[in-house]
Amino acid sequence: MADREIDELTGTPTTGHTWDGIKELDTPMPRWWLWTFYATILFALVYVILYPAIPLVSRATNGVLGWSSRDAVRTEIATAQAAQTAYRDQIANASMDQIIANPELLQFATRAGRSAFLVNCVQCHGSGAQGSVGYPNLQDDDWLWGGSPEQIRTTIAHGIRSEDPATHMSVMPAFGHDGILKQDQIVNVSAYVMTLSGLTPRFGVTSEGATVFADNCASCHGVDGGGKQDVGAPSLKDAIWLRSPDQNAIIAQINNPKMGVMPAWEPRLGPVAVKELAAYVYSLGGGTATAASQ
Amino acid sequence: MSVQESVDRLNAEAVNSAGRRGPLFAARTKIHPKRAEGAFRRLKWIIMAVTLGIYYLTPWLRFDRGPHAPDQAVLVDLASRRFYFFFIEIWPQEFFYVAGLLIMAGLGLFLVTSVAGRVWCGYTCPQTVWVDLFLVVERFFEGDRNKRIALDKAPLSLDKFTKRSAKYAVWLLIAVATGGAWIFYFADAPTLAREVFTLQAAPVAYITVAILTATTFILGGFMREQVCTYMCPWPRIQSAMLDEQSLTVTYNDWRGEPRSRHQKRALAAGESVGDCVDCNACVAVCPQGIDIRDGQQMECITCALCIDACDSVMDKIGRDHGLISYATLADYNTNMAIARGNSGAIDPRNVRENGTGPLKAGLAHFNWRHLVRPRTLIYLVLWSAIGVAMAYSLATRQRLETSVLHDRNPLYVRLSDGGIRNAYTVKVSNMTNQPRTVSLSIDGLPGATIALPGRTVVGNTADIALPPDQVETLRLLVALPPEAAKGERLDFSIVASDATAGETSRSAAVFEMPKEDGR
Secondary structure, three states, X not given: OOOOOEOOOOOOEEEEEEEOOEEEEOOOOOHHHHHHHHHHHXXXXXXXXXXXXXXXXXXXXXXXXXXXXXXXXHHHHHHHHHHHHHHHHHHHHOOHHHXXXXXXXXXXXXXXXXXXXXHHOHHHHOOOOOOEOOEOOOOOOOOXXXXXXXXXXXXXXXXXXXXXXXOEOOOOOOOOOOOOOOHHHHHHHHHHHHHHOOOOOOOOOHHHHHHHHHHHOHXXXXXXXXXXXXXXXXXXXXXXXXXXXXXXXXXXXHHOOOOOOEOOOHHHHOHHHHHHHHHHHHHXXXXXXXXOOO | OOHHHHOOOOOOOOOOOOOOOOOOOOOOOOOOOOOOOOHHHHHHHHHHHHHHHHHHHHHHOEOOOOOOOOOEOEEEEOOOOEEEEOOEEEOHHHOHHHHHHHHHHHHHHHHHHHHHOOHHHHHHOHXXXXXXXXXXXXXXXXXXXXXXXXXXXXXXXXXHHHHHHHHHHHHHHHHHHHHHXXXXXXXXXXXXXXHHHOOOOOHHHHHHHHHHHHHHHHHHHHHOHHHHHHHOOHHHHHHHHOOOOOEEEEEOHHHHOOOOOOHHHHHHOOOOOXXXXXXXXXXXXXXXXXXXXXXXXXXXXXXXXXXHHHHHHHHHOOOOOOOEEEEXXXXXXXXXXXXXXXXXXXXXXXXXXXXXXXXXXXXXXXXXXXXXOHHHHHHHHHHHHHHHHHHHHHHHOOOEEEEEEEOOOOOOEEOXXXXXEEEEEEEEEEOOOOOEEEEEEEEOOOOOEEXXXXXXXXXXXXXXXXXXXXXXXXXXXEEEOOOOOOOOEEEEEEEEEEOOOOEEEEEEEEEEOOOOOOO
């Protein structure tokens, strides 16, 4: 480095490297560029001191400010929840009918209920609340345990055949499995049940089935097969089938019934979230205005 | 005959031969424009006052829109996504009006440029206007060109320090005012001003002011002509925008050459001389630091100050104005041909009687008819067509809008009586500044009944109260009884109508049903 070669033309020193006769000028960087470079280094140093930066084994250094992205999220959530408190307090003190009657409250409850639904309910009832075989469609106007806002709330809060003491509880006897009815009686009553909703049975004697129905089924499903929401007995004469309108499926159900189970949600989500869920389910369009008999 | 003799030597030279090589980087030579006086300078003062006035004052104009909307005449409300311009309010989905305005601005620029060159650059470009303003301040504190050059060379003294500080202080004031004015376009100006001065405004307001203050100060005070030459793409597009009939600031060689600093002596000696006395006045006033006599150049913003400078010199030596003038290339070429005659060199005797008398007849002069040519007409027609179309569209646009989204999951719901129900999310936009009530109904689906959860439906119609300037989201249920629910899908319309305002908005919708009746 003692004698730096000076390029004749530009007067700038060269780096001393030569490739095939090509030399590289050692042009100094512009001063402002250099200062910018130092400024970024300084910025980085300050940043490393103030904020979490250097990765260690299980976590990074904390930084003097003690800032963390988790805390930031926690604060944001707390702020959002604080903003929602006014609504949640109102919901906590209001009856379902009062919530439905208040457009502002209903809008909040419906949206909050939708997000709760998407987390807790879609696994069985589907993302559009459309249900599937064995899991009721919540969009339609057919309700097992009643479709008024308050009835929906009660069902969600305490569940169906759950461990909650106030749960909806009913059991359909296993007519075939337990030998209550003979096989031909079961076939006949399945034929009769199909005619209730205007379907044509493939086998069985409808008239005899009617007798079997009146003796064994009408107490829960109603004399006309219209169901009874007090005991969660489905209507057998409407166009909606929880499982299948196929005669074999009906026979299987009478033989050894499958009965739906839903957990009680109030212990898990709290009364406010349950009310919000009820408002959302009600808003889907199938709810009935009052707890009228159906 | 040797091989060497049979090979011709080609006339070629390396582009980087030793003689041509120079440093790759040339430092900027500072420009000290001299103050010019004349018609164009006066015009530029007026344009500067008008454009700066528009920029600084517009946010403070008030325009009453009633109690439900801001009363600022021009407001870009980013938070609520509205743009207000006097009686026009634009929603985000109407942003195409802004796109239309930009297209009009583009075509307008093409039109003006093809007629009179870089009028935008020379007169109205913010860079030009603010540099002009900064030069006023510079001249006030440091004097005109020569004094400024002397001051630049002088060592730092108390006097120099005072002058410089005062200049920078005023520049900074202007820069802050410029950055400050910008933010008032985005919020209620009086409120924001109060907040800014009491240090209660949002950080983004201060950051914006700081950035624009810095850019104004640096671009107007120091970068100046470098912005036009190195940063702005517009000068590069010029060459495509100009044609032979475009007016540009032109040094008329045909009457200026041969230039001479000693005209009288040369004339006495019997030499023929042109009008140019080579006084360099045109170079001294040029804010871009160029010599217009070298011909049209990329750096030239056609501010026309050299015309003013040259005209005052022509007055002094008793010659006609217009040695430097707005001229078209076609006229220039014609006159150059006349001036050159047969000899090839410019001879004043070809353009003046006896070489010193009045200009000869037959020289080309500007004719306004040259402005009307297919190119300018096409620009004008396109520009007006877009303007008229936008004006028509603005005058007849609906201020009630509906949009319909069919529920995707489930597509339809079977009801207990065997009927089918579809659900829709209907958004009704009230784009006026008044609350209004619209009736929502359906059309084209016989037998259907509608329901809106949480709302009353009377006679298959629901009255919806819409708050001013807002979108109301509704859930609409449409049900068909079993006997009507036949087929796969039916088309119908969802209609929102405001009888008072006479506005109706229809949205096409589809009623979906199961493929076959699978009961």
